Amino acid sequence: DVLCVDHTDHKMKSFIIQRIESRHCLFQVKVCSQQAMRVETAACRIGHQMKTFIMQEPRDFLCHLEILASDQVREHSLN
Numbered sequence: 001d002v003l004c005v006d007h008t009d010h011k012m013k014s015f016i017i018q019r020i021e022s023r024h025c026l027f028q029v030k031v032c033s034q035q036a037m038r039v040e041t042a043a044c045r046i047g048h049q050m051k052t053f054i055m056q057e058p059r060d061f062l063c064h065l066e067i068l069a070s071d072q073v074r075e076h077s078l079n
Helices: 010-019 048-056
Strands: 026-033 039-045 063-067
Antiparallel strands (some): 026 039, 026 063
């Protein structure tokens, strides 16, 4: 439940959550809700393919995902 964000598409959220901890790269994912304009930031392990998928298919999501390079994120434990 790292990306439990209001107004987030259920399929997209589940798709990401299922792949957290199973990828080798560390990215910082900023989820901006369109309705609430709420920003949640979480450190997530997401591989290159997942990063590309998110960046290429924003129209499928109800929110905007901003992914930073792994070297810009300090690794820490997930809650």
